[in-house]
Amino acid sequence: MKIIVVGAGKVGFNISRVLSSEGHDIVVVDKDPVALQSVFDNLDAMGVGGNGASARVLEQVGVDEADMVIAVTDNDELNMIACMTAKQCGVRTTVARVRNREYMSSQPFGLSYTRFGIDVMVNPEDLAAQEIFRLIEVPMATDIEYFADGRLSLIGIKVSESFRVAGKRIRDMGLDRFTVVCIIRDGKTLIPDGDTLVLPDDRMFVLGRTSGFDSLNGLTSLKKRVFDRIVIAGGGLITQSLVEILYARHTIPQVMVIDPNPETCKALAARFDSCQVMCADPAKMDLLEEEGVGVGDIFVAATGSDNSNLVSCMAAKRLGVSQMICEISREDYITLAEAVGVHATITPRLLVVNTVLKLLRSSSVVSVNLLNSGDAEIMELVAEKDSPITKGLLKDLNIPKGVIIGSVIRGVTIIVPRGDTKISSGDHVVVFALHSVAGHAENLFRAQGAGRESSYAS
Amino acid sequence: MHPRLIAYALGGIALLVGLSMSTAAIWAAIDGSADLMPLIYSSAVSCAVGAGLLLVKPKGRFSRKDGFAIVGLGWLVAASLGALPFYLSGAFVSYTDAFFESASGFTTTGATVLSNIEGLPRGLLFWRSLTHWLGGMGIIVLSLAVFSILNTGMSLYRAEVPGFAHERILPRLRQTALTLWIIYAALSLTQMVALRIAGLSFFDSLVHTFGTVATGGFSSRNLSIEAFDSPAVEIIIVVFMVLAGLNFALYWQIVQRKGIRAILANAEARLYLFILAVASLVVTISLVSSLDMPLGSAIRRSVFQVVSINTTTGYSSTDFDAWPALAKGVLLLLMFVGACTGSTGGAIKVGRIMLLLGHVRRHLQQTVRPRLVMRTRVGDSVVEDSVVSDVLTFFFIYMALFCFGAFVVMADGEDLVTSLSASAACIGNVGPGLGSVGPALNYAEMSGAVKWILSGLMVAGRLELLAVVLLFTPAFWRK
Numbered sequence: 001m002k003i004i005v006v007g008a009g010k011v012g013f014n015i016s017r018v019l020s021s022e023g024h025d026i027v028v029v030d031k032d033p034v035a036l037q038s039v040f041d042n043l044d045a046m047g048v049g050g051n052g053a054s055a056r057v058l059e060q061v062g063v064d065e066a067d068m069v070i071a072v073t074d075n076d077e078l079n080m081i082a083c084m085t086a087k088q089c090g091v092r093t094t095v096a097r098v099r100n101r102e103y104m105s106s107q108p109f110g111l112s113y114t115r116f117g118i119d120v121m122v123n124p125e126d127l128a129a130q131e132i133f134r135l136i137e138v139p140m141a142t143d144i145e146y147f148a149d150g151r152l153s154l155i156g157i158k159v160s161e162s163f164r165v166a167g168k169r170i171r172d173m174g175l176d177r178f179t180v181v182c183i184i185r186d187g188k189t190l191i192p193d194g195d196t197l198v199l200p201d202d203r204m205f206v207l208g209r210t211s212g213f214d215s216l217n218g219l220t221s222l223k224k225r226v227f228d229r230i231v232i233a234g235g236g237l238i239t240q241s242l243v244e245i246l247y248a249r250h251t252i253p254q255v256m257v258i259d260p261n262p263e264t265c266k267a268l269a270a271r272f273d274s275c276q277v278m279c280a281d282p283a284k285m286d287l288l289e290e291e292g293v294g295v296g297d298i299f300v301a302a303t304g305s306d307n308s309n310l311v312s313c314m315a316a317k318r319l320g321v322s323q324m325i326c327e328i329s330r331e332d333y334i335t336l337a338e339a340v341g342v343h344a345t346i347t348p349r350l351l352v353v354n355t356v357l358k359l360l361r362s363s364s365v366v367s368v369n370l371l372n373s374g375d376a377e378i379m380e381l382v383a384e385k386d387s388p389i390t391k392g393l394l395k396d397l398n399i400p401k402g403v404i405i406g407s408v409i410r411g412v413t414i415i416v417p418r419g420d421t422k423i424s425s426g427d428h429v430v431v432f433a434l435h436s437v438a439g440h441a442e443n444l445f446r447a448q449g450a451g452r453e454s455s456y457a458s
Numbered sequence: 459m460h461p462r463l464i465a466y467a468l469g470g471i472a473l474l475v476g477l478s479m480s481t482a483a484i485w486a487a488i489d490g491s492a493d494l495m496p497l498i499y500s501s502a503v504s505c506a507v508g509a510g511l512l513l514v515k516p517k518g519r520f521s522r523k524d525g526f527a528i529v530g531l532g533w534l535v536a537a538s539l540g541a542l543p544f545y546l547s548g549a550f551v552s553y554t555d556a557f558f559e560s561a562s563g564f565t566t567t568g569a570t571v572l573s574n575i576e577g578l579p580r581g582l583l584f585w586r587s588l589t590h591w592l593g594g595m596g597i598i599v600l601s602l603a604v605f606s607i608l609n610t611g612m613s614l615y616r617a618e619v620p621g622f623a624h625e626r627i628l629p630r631l632r633q634t635a636l637t638l639w640i641i642y643a644a645l646s647l648t649q650m651v652a653l654r655i656a657g658l659s660f661f662d663s664l665v666h667t668f669g670t671v672a673t674g675g676f677s678s679r680n681l682s683i684e685a686f687d688s689p690a691v692e693i694i695i696v697v698f699m700v701l702a703g704l705n706f707a708l709y710w711q712i713v714q715r716k717g718i719r720a721i722l723a724n725a726e727a728r729l730y731l732f733i734l735a736v737a738s739l740v741v742t743i744s745l746v747s748s749l750d751m752p753l754g755s756a757i758r759r760s761v762f763q764v765v766s767i768n769t770t771t772g773y774s775s776t777d778f779d780a781w782p783a784l785a786k787g788v789l790l791l792l793m794f795v796g797a798c799t800g801s802t803g804g805a806i807k808v809g810r811i812m813l814l815l816g817h818v819r820r821h822l823q824q825t826v827r828p829r830l831v832m833r834t835r836v837g838d839s840v841v842e843d844s845v846v847s848d849v850l851t852f853f854f855i856y857m858a859l860f861c862f863g864a865f866v867v868m869a870d871g872e873d874l875v876t877s878l879s880a881s882a883a884c885i886g887n888v889g890p891g892l893g894s895v896g897p898a899l900n901y902a903e904m905s906g907a908v909k910w911i912l913s914g915l916m917v918a919g920r921l922e923l924l925a926v927v928l929l930f931t932p933a934f935w936r937k
Contacts, residue, residue, distance in 0.1 A: 269831045278829045278830055280829045291827075
């Protein structure tokens with residue numbers, strides 16, 4: 001597939017990297033020669049200088065042959081115009097990164113941006129807020145993804161020494177109703193089997209019924225706590241989306257936002273009546289202490305600056321906060337955040353890459369998510385008629401190493417697959433796969449002869 | 459300040475007053491009564507003054523100062539000219555009394571110096587009530603609708619229309635003014651028809667419609683609404699008093715496809731209706747427990763009186779001065795509350811009280827937690843701090859003027875209740891107070907100086923203080 005990526009910033013770079021490694025032809029358009037240079041240097045992709053919203057530039061990069069345009073510059077309007085222009089040039093799918101929610105909310109007069117030529121709008125801050133919200137809902141998780149309309153969840157848990165499971169083999173854990181699909185140890189993604197030892201500091205991904213996750217609490221010796229309050233450092237776009245989501249719930253939690261900018265504070269206070277807005281540096285210990293921030297709170301750091309986020313998390317940690325969710329944009333800081341005691345990190349950029357990847361997958365893919373910065377994927381796939389996966393018992397099939405069949409959803413029942421399970425066509429299957437074999441995994445679920453994009457045959 | 463511009467605008471107002479006055483002369487002509495010539499003379503004088511001033515070529519660019527001067531002086535000119543027929547007819551003992559009556563009319567106060575209203579010829583009675591109707595929606599707003607030359611900005615409109623958050627309902631000021639007057643006229647027409655059906659004569663329907671939709675309070679009867687002793691009439695008047703006390707911009711929203719929900723969606727309107735309900739309940743309980751009044755008539759009397767006082771209309775369906783202290787206390791308190799912003803009512807207004815309550819709550823919290831950022835709200839909408847400061851200033855000036863007025867009446871020899879209620883009733887444009895200025899009595903016994911000061915308070919209250927207070931500050935007149 002030929003894909004034009006407008007914007008060579010962090011988001012554009014990451015999307016290009018993943019897509020290019022999957023074999024797509026990528027052309028990156030950006031005005032900034034420095035950003036383009038890093039595309040040249042690091043990726044197998046073409047870089048063109050110019051304004052991606054300009055029809056002339058788009059023509060120059062062969063927009064008429066492109067299948068998709070992904071506009072992810074920092075400028076909403078430019079992204080939108082780039083998509084509108086590209087659509088008129090005959091591009092099938094257009095994706096725009098749009099940060100301003102005013103453009104995304106449901107429009108009066110039945111207005112729709114699709115009609116203007118923008119097929120999908122992706123809002124990184126919105127995605128980050130949704131992710132944070134999910135983590136708040138399941139406090140023990142470092143990651144959480146839902147499958148099968150929310151009936152199944154994949155939960156990431158950071159193993160600590162106090163856990164009952166620490167130091168045990170997976171087969172000895174008594175996890176009958178759950179599947180451990182992957183373990184991230186020292187930044188590396190491991191595919192576990194029954195003999196794998198779970199060590200402290202591992203991040204363990206467990207797939208199972210959403211309703212059954214309460215029983216995991218005993219396993220991890222983490223108590224499901226009722227939180228008094230959500231304290232958010234920073235009053236930016238992520239915070240605004242998050243507070244909006246929180247307030248849309250039936251039971252509105254107490255929310256406190258701390259931001260040093262008086263104008264931001266005033267705007268927040270104007271928008272959310274019952275939200276407590278403090279105008280101060282969120283890392284200021286005496287303020288946090290005065291406001292009684294401590295054990296009962298969830299601390300969310302979303303100031304937009306990695307440094308501020310880390311420092312404010314450290315301050316919160318000092319005051320006894322145990323649940324800290326931290327926005328981190330530099331991937332190399334994620335381990336640093338974990339060292340500080342942050343229990344979950346959010347990288348908005350990665351979420352955009354995720355969302356865009358979902359769009360690229362064929363119709364048999366219901367959803368896809370990246371784990372560990374794209375090392376591995378977890379997908380919800382539909383088994384097509386006559387696809388290889390339906391040809392026998394799981395133990396008899398030649399399933400490549402690095403692929404794990406997590407759960408099978410057959411109508412209303414959810415099956416934890418064993419060696420003697422047989423998958424029928426129409427089943428939804430949650431599949432975990434290392435990035436290198438993700439294409440193989442997908443092909444297993446496809447009717448013969450209709451394999452994933454040719455580029456995947458490797 | 460541009461004297462030519464101001465003079466020209468005042469000319470327009472004088473002409474409007476003169477022309478309106480001539481409609482009163484029609485009644486006098488029909489009756490062939492003695493007030494015909496005074497009305498014609500006054501009308502002629504007003505028109506002449508107006509036409510004369512309109513000959514002045516307006517020069518200079520319109521400024522905020524001009525706006526306040528036009529509104530402040532405009533109302534004084536209107537009241538002065540409006541007093542002419544009263545004075546010339548000899549029905550009033552002095553020009554002071556005539557001016558008091560005229561000011562009370564234009565400001566929709568409804569305080570009177572007449573003890574025998576029924577003795578007045580119909581021409582004068584009509585003019586007396588017509589001043590209410592003109593003043594209710596505002597003579598400036600009317601002139602904005604009529605004279606395009608004044609369409610220079612919001613400052614005139616802002617100075618006259620009650621409230622602190624003025625929104626134009628239409629892009630053009632002239633359209634806005636015209637729309638407000640059309641809504642006002644439609645409301646009046648509806649009420650007039652209703653009263654006519656309820657059995658009132660055409661003249662009485664007209665007079666009481668003017669008194670109601672303008673939240674004025676002038677009646678053609680000595681006993682006010684009590685004279686009709688008709689539940690139907692009382693219900694109609696209560697309903698229209700409540701309607702006149704709502705923000706007129708809401709009617710525009712209702713017309714604009716939002717329907718009746720627009721009223722309930724408005725936080726100020728909700729609180730206004732809530733206050734009416736609670737006050738009626740308290741007064742009913744007070745009447746039943748202290749006076750052994752039957753429940754039915756207690757409800758009828760209390761609802762009417764609470765609505766009448768809270769909307770600052772001032773009609774009475776009974777002599778409430780004879781009520782127990784609790785009931786009178788509630789009524790006195792309501793004289794300060796008033797109706798909604800953007801209505802024809804006077805006093806402080808529910809919106810300002812909501813704002814002040816919200817601000818107090820915010821201030822208390824911020825005292826303990828200085829870093830907490832909060833915004834003052836009226837309902838769901840956030841109010842800028844500059845507006846909060848405006849409202850705080852308004853509240854202070856209002857209370858200061860109220861105290862000043864009360865002391866002046868006390869110095870004249872009246873008792874405490876009379877003084878306090880007279881001052882509150884005048885600055886709040888209510889009309890009748892308690893004690894010697896109760897619904898069964900009038901302001902005739904006050905000395906001349908007191909009448910002038912109370913007239914001033916009425917105009918100040920109607921124009922929401924600023925335009926009038928500014929006229930008395932030397933700095934305003936300095937170049």
